[in-house]
Amino acid sequence: MPKSKPALTSREVFARNLRRARRLKDITQESLALDAGVPRAYLSRVERGTINISIDNADALSRAIGVPLHDLVDPAKFAGFDEQ
Structure with missing residues (x-):
C-alpha cells in the first residue's frame, strides 16, 4: 500500500498558495513585495516556507x-495549479 504524503503545515500551505496566486496574476516578487511593504528577500523566504510570517x-x-x-x-x- 503506498504511503500518503503528510499534510502540509499552515506555513507551507500559505507559502504554496501565495506563490501560486502571484504567478497566476503574473506579478513579480519585487512588485508584490513593494506593494506589501516588505523586502523582496523576505517575500522569497515566505514563499519557500522557510520563515514564520506574522499575521x-x-x-x-x-x-x-x-x-x-x-x-x-x-x-x-x-x-489544481501546477508549479512551474
Whole structure:
C-alpha cells in the first residue's frame, strides 16, 4: 500500500498558495513585495516556507495580491495549479 504524503503545515500551505496566486496574476516578487511593504528577500523566504510570517505581514501580502487571507491558508485553494 503506498504511503500518503503528510499534510502540509499552515506555513507551507500559505507559502504554496501565495506563490501560486502571484504567478497566476503574473506579478513579480519585487512588485508584490513593494506593494506589501516588505523586502523582496523576505517575500522569497515566505514563499519557500522557510520563515514564520506574522499575521500582519500575511494580511499585507493578501491585500497587496488581492486574494483574501482565508484563501491563502486554505489547502484546497490553488491545488489544481501546477508549479512551474
